[in-house]
Amino acid sequence: MSRLFKASIIENIQLVKNHYLITLHPLEKIKKPKPGNFFMVAVDHNLYPLLRRPISIHRWLNGDFQLLYRVAGKGTSILSRKKPGDILEILGPLGNGFPLKINSAHIILVAGGLGVAPMFALAELLKKRNPALYYGARTKKELLRIDELNALGLDPIIATDDGSSGEKGNIVNVLKRHIARHLSSISDNMLFACGPEPMLKALSLLAEKHGLQGYMALEQHMACGLGTCLGCVVKTTKGYRRVCKEGPVFPIEEIVW
């Protein structure tokens, strides 16, 4: 099972403006990814863009898999125009993934924007544990995969910046209120999160304040995905650590903002 493989596109659909869901069929057997793992996708054989796009696993479908991505530049724009039957060259699964041995009684998942991609994968795996899922987006339209989350029995607690769905405002504030009201024994909770930096930063402060344990998946510009270029580091209490190798999932208390 090589981590360098080709996959044919089964489907590549636009969910809302600029947000796509791609379903891939690997042409050989690949290693099953863990939630929080990612793939480096070569969108083309041209030299511009040169590097692969790192995209986290969204859903594993018995050998096929799905990625959720946003068109943010030239690479993802090319990817969005790929058709069913087209072949992509992919490297992965890469990175450490979320730890799955969880001893605490309750699980809190927080997704911001496209951070729902890996949090969905984690939620699906942990659904029997009844995790509380908090999901924030800019607007109702950009809340992705709501029907699928509901189908899994995970009714997300929602907040949008413009109030078009759920509470108006930011999802961390919603969680903050819930913690103050409901969670008497905070140490019996484990927090997992992925989303934009300001959200993760605010969550880190909240976690620190309440002594809440947990993990976050981080993003960084990346070249190789294999740990050799040392380009994708983030600052941690242990020094600079590579998002592609020691990450992308880090214990909250180790991340230095």
Added chain:
Amino acid sequence: MADKKSINLTVMIGKLKLKNPVMTASGTFGYGDEYAEFIDLNRLGAIVVKGLSLKPKEGNPPPRIVETPSGMLNAIGLQNIGINNFIRNKLPFLRTVKTPVIVNFFGDSIAEYVRAAEKLSEADGVHALEMNISCPNKQAGWSIFGTDPHVTSKVVSAVRKATEKTLIVKLSPNVTDIGLMARVAEDAGADAVSLINTLTGMAIDIKTRRPRLANIIGGLSGPAVKPVAVRMVWQCYQAVRIPVIGMGGIVSPEDAIEFILAGASAVAVGTGNFIRPDITMDVLNGITAFMKTEGIKSINDIKGGVQC
């Protein structure tokens, strides 16, 4: 047509005999182990490991890389695990590979270069040294060693006295006359020169109006730099008698052959390893295929063969 058996790919770099001219460029191949999953390391001409210093270095704050048209800028800041750690934890694996290991190293003073060279020369499994001179000199207001011919001469001479191993000097392309720098390195005792290191560059985010690298300035690599690198290899080939190792944007066998025609004895694949971890094998296989169809018996026959 030359058949596969009669094709001679071996090249000499100083005292070092390489089974073929395809090497890896320092800083793009880690310490080799990360790539063992994708290629047979035994098939490489040489493995050049990530640049080392006496003490481990933490490197620059992120963001450290940014993609640019057909290339990338990096400002890693020479992060490395340090020579002792390398000898203890990385060399044992590399000794199991039947490919020469070339250790890239640097210092922030001449004394540090010398100590690093001495230490590496004693280590079992280090076949040659490549000195990076594109780094800042503590004793000269952090100016770059390799952009001043006098400083280059001094530091290369000092390292030459400290090692018996094949010594390769990796030249900085951020100079006016690359041929002069190659001659200076040769006169100071280098067994070979390698080039190019990255070209300094910069990228700005026009919305935030901030540099896209935390370090502001970084080094440009990838196919975008290839024509500059080919030109410089050609100029160095004419300027010196010692072998020239060519690199800068090689992502195909055709790219590699272009460098050899410009005068490179061997070539190194750098940023290409980030695009496809098995790219070195494509380059090697493609060179062999090219020689077969062109009826070239020895790779040395086309070295410097550009007809101007």
